[in-house]
Amino acid sequence: MAVICYLLFSIGGDLFEIADVFISSGASFAECRNYLLCKRREQLIRYYIAQYSKQEELTTIMSTESIDSCEFAYQDSPKSPGSISLDKSSSTEVVYTLENITEVSPGLSFVISGSILLTCERFSINLMLKNSDLALHFNPRLPQNYIVRNCRVKGIWGKEEVASPLSFNLHRGQKFNIQILVTDKEFLMCVNGRHFNSFKHRLPYKKICALEVKGDVKDVLVEQVYTETYPDIVLDDIQQVSKENFHISELSDTNYKMMPYTGRLGEYFTNGKSLLIRGRVKLLPHSFFLNLQTNHYVWPHPNILFHLNPRFGSVGGKHVICRNSWFNGKWDREERSENLTDFMPGKTFHLKIACTDVSYQVYLNDKLIAEFFFRENPRRVETVYIQGDIRVYDVLLESDC
Known part of the structure; x- marks a missing residue:
């Protein structure tokens, strides 16, 4: 009952709409609430654009930088429910x-x-x-x-x-x-x-x-x-499982990883091994990326042997899948394809990156969606880094034996 009262107060009576989103997507109540607030926020942005002809007037109300983020900046004003807060009060001491x-x-x-x-x-x-x-x-x-x-x-x-x-x-x-x-x-x-x-x-x-x-x-x-390296963080140790004794149905949708995710591989990610990621796409996704890289540092920049970057902006259910690598301070040649995939807002997915003798093969819900041929020795990979508009439940290293 407390949750329902909170939702009625914070959404402004849109309980039926949030319930519909909750049932159809399987997302949490908090994420459904954020989804609806983001929709209202976009409506407000369009309203202000219509009201103000000058871009300078719009930017005094809010920063357009936040439009690209699902972790948006939004607050109801007590005097005007559903409007963007223009409160300027703050301590300057x-x-x-x-x-x-x-x-x-x-x-x-x-x-x-x-x-x-x-x-x-x-x-x-x-x-x-x-x-x-x-x-x-x-x-x-x-x-x-x-x-x-x-x-x-x-x-x-x-x-x-x-x-x-x-x-x-x-x-x-x-x-x-x-x-x-x-x-x-x-x-x-x-x-x-x-x-x-x-x-x-x-x-x-x-x-x-x-x-x-x-x-x-x-x-x-x-x-x-x-300091010589940044940041100093505690890494998640990626659990190793055997292909013979493991089934994807055993993975849980209840516990999730802190994002961005940084995990340490306990052994070389080489031929015959697969990286398994179980997750769910956010309700308003833009993109996410996964790196197989040499270390967990942000600075100095690690070498990235494989950068996988699905982007959800295409129309008609197609998604752009970008692949690349980073060496010697710059990106290499990008590879991209546009495919119909199972990445859907609010839906769970199983991503598998299989290491062969010549390439990384990417499977989404057991369907091959991309391949990336080695540009460096895969034995150099030590860390898995994931960031973007997904929730990650499990990251596992699967081997043949």
């Missing part, structure tokens, strides 16, 4: 300042920890230049469940970035730990032990001279640490 930062170079990390107030609306971490320009403005907004990234030059804000593959994981009354790593091309950000996103440099990072923390947080501490 400086709670911590680190000055006289010297020798900012690739590999330098700022590790910021503290506690989030029970009344927190938002807080910010700013990497500052001498003229008060901001090379990075990192701004979590808790009511909306998203994090704004931006820069400021001569008092003028740049274009916001808010989309992210990582679910929002900052909560009132809890501690937080944020790592910001400087690389030669961008900032990399890790939130509570998980890589969150990147922000390309718009100002010279070598001119950063101070760091300040503002807003509704307390007990803030900042460390400066040089």
Whole structure:
């Protein structure tokens, strides 16, 4: 009953619609609610586009960066149910300042920890230049469940970035730990032990001279640490199963992996072995990708022996399946095909990547959908990385014996 009352309140009476989506898709109540909210949000965007002729007026209401993310930024306004919140209230009090930062170079990390107030609306971490320009403005907004990234030059804000593959994981009354790593091309950000996103440099990072923390947080501490690898995470050990003793029906749809997913292979992924992924496509999918790569780091960039990237934007049930590899700091030649597949919004799937003596063969629900011939020795693969608009229940390594 509590769930029904919550849904009636949060969806605004659309219980029959959410029930229909729930029954037809098999998704959770929370995902069905997000699906309907996203539909309403798209309607609001179209409304504002019709009302405002200038793009600048639209971007004052919301950032278009978030449109591409299923983890969207949306909040009902008490004065106008179903509208986008335009609340500008936030604490601007400086709670911590680190000055006289010297020798900012690739590999330098700022590790910021503290506690989030029970009344927190938002807080910010700013990497500052001498003229008060901001090379990075990192701004979590808790009511909306998203994090704004931006820069400021001569008092003028740049274009916001808010989309992210990582679910929002900052909560009132809890501690937080944020790592910001400087690389030669961008900032990399890790939130509570998980890589969150990147922000390309718009100002010279070598001119950063101070760091300040503002807003509704307390007990803030900042460390400066040089590191050779990023991030430092705990990997999921991929379970090994025998083809003779394993059946796909044994897999569960109740427990799911944290996304993005990073798993460690316990042995070489070579001829005769298969990687099994059991998952479900989100209700509003754009794409996802799976990498077979040399290590689990984001920086330095790992070599990727096989990059599989299904994209769901095609019309008529066809999906673009892209394949590629990454070596020596760049992508190689892309291979792509457009096929009718069993990838459907809200539906479960079984993906199998079989390693042969010459290639990776990709099967979706036991149907061959793609093949990728080796460009490097498959024995170099150590890690499986998955990111995008799917929920992953199981990742297993299957062998012949």
